[in-house]
Amino acid sequence: ILSDYVVVFKEYGIYLLTxxxxxxxxxxxxxxxxxxxxxRSIASNENYLLFQANDGHVYSFDTVNVIKQSExxxxxxxxxxxxxxxxxxSAIYEEKGKKYILNYASGTSTTPDATLVLDLDRSAIGSQNxxxxxxxxxxxxxSSVMVVYSDSGREKLYFGEATSDSKFxxxxxxxxxxGVAIDSYYETK
Numbered sequence: 001i002l003s004d005y006v007v008v009f010k011e012y013g014i015y016l017l018t019x020x021x022x023x024x025x026x027x028x029x030x031x032x033x034x035x036x037x038x039x040r041s042i043a044s045n046e047n048y049l050l051f052q053a054n055d056g057h058v059y060s061f062d063t064v065n066v067i068k069q070s071e072x073x074x075x076x077x078x079x080x081x082x083x084x085x086x087x088x089x090s091a092i093y094e095e096k097g098k099k100y101i102l103n104y105a106s107g108t109s110t111t112p113d114a115t116l117v118l119d120l121d122r123s124a125i126g127s128q129n130x131x132x133x134x135x136x137x138x139x140x141x142x143s144s145v146m147v148v149y150s151d152s153g154r155e156k157l158y159f160g161e162a163t164s165d166s167k168f169x170x171x172x173x174x175x176x177x178x179g180v181a182i183d184s185y186y187e188t189k
Contacts (some may be wrong), residue, residue, distance in 0.1 A: 002061075013034075034066050035054070040088065040090065040140040043100055048061060058100070069123070069131070081167075088117070090146060091159075098122060103154070112143055117135065119134040
């Protein structure tokens with residue numbers, strides 16, 4: 001649901017349902033060429049729905065406009081395994097700034113093994129200018145599904161592991177490295 005509409009995504013199309021339930025509902029077609037590759041890739045921000053399409057790119061939709069968000073990261077999009085797009089999954093989460101987190105299968109992988117993050121606080125989502133988008137690559141997440149859950153008024157992000165261990169993890173839950181060194185780096189101007 002976005003604004004006063006129920007938004008229906010198809011693989012190659014976006015439709016809006018409006019009006020009360022029953023025979024008086026209207027269907028408004030907004031796109032014939034772009035739709036969602038996976039229902040789990042769709043995430044809702046207050047003003048936009050963000051989703052991954054069958055070309056591997058991430059788009060936003062505001063009930064009128066469909067805007068490509070990932071043009072600036074074409075090299076990463078070229079590595080998306082398009083035969084496994086139905087396994088892509090995402091969430092919008094606000095632990096350390098609001099972000100759209102997308103996990104997808106890359107290269108020849110058959111399970112999601114790559115993560116791209118769109119920084120919603122620093123990106124102009126409504127802009128057609130791809131230079132106004134801030135993307136971050138993340139490592140080490142292989143999720144089959146992501147869920148944002150409110151616990152005592154605080155939102156938490158959980159994801160189910162897509163590999164054989166089938167565990168469920170809580171993101172940003174501490175500094176325990178589980179006995180394995182954490183590779184990290186910090187970039188400045």
